Amino acid sequence: MRILIADESPRIRNLIIEILGGKDNEFAECGEFSKICESCETFHPNIVIVDFDLIRMSCKSIKEMFPEAKVIVTSSYSANEVMEADYAEKINGFVVKENLIVLKDVINN
Numbered sequence: 001m002r003i004l005i006a007d008e009s010p011r012i013r014n015l016i017i018e019i020l021g022g023k024d025n026e027f028a029e030c031g032e033f034s035k036i037c038e039s040c041e042t043f044h045p046n047i048v049i050v051d052f053d054l055i056r057m058s059c060k061s062i063k064e065m066f067p068e069a070k071v072i073v074t075s076s077y078s079a080n081e082v083m084e085a086d087y088a089e090k091i092n093g094f095v096v097k098e099n100l101i102v103l104k105d106v107i108n109n
Helices: 010-020 033-043 059-065 079-083 097-108
Strands: 002-006 026-030 047-051 070-075 093-096
Touching: 002 010, 002 033, 010 026, 010 097, 026 033, 033 047, 033 059, 070 097, 093 097
Parallel strands: 002 026, 002 047, 047 070, 070 093
Antiparallel strands: none
């Protein structure tokens, strides 16, 4: 799988790579909102794992560019806050950052 990780924190990006690492996965990273769509265009991810604070403006663009890509949001906020966002219907999953270990399960569902 080609996985794009978009989070301002290098620590979180590295943790996600550690959790999902494996010979079958290829990763790209970006830490700024302005780079998400550009990274999608060059990397062509199957999965985009993106921080809630970065996704607000880009979720619609990601799904328009790559409708087949899964978009999984990570956040320190509660699921309720994320699912009430106006783009919630465009995301394929949500994981609270303190429980990133469940990312594999969310991706596989």
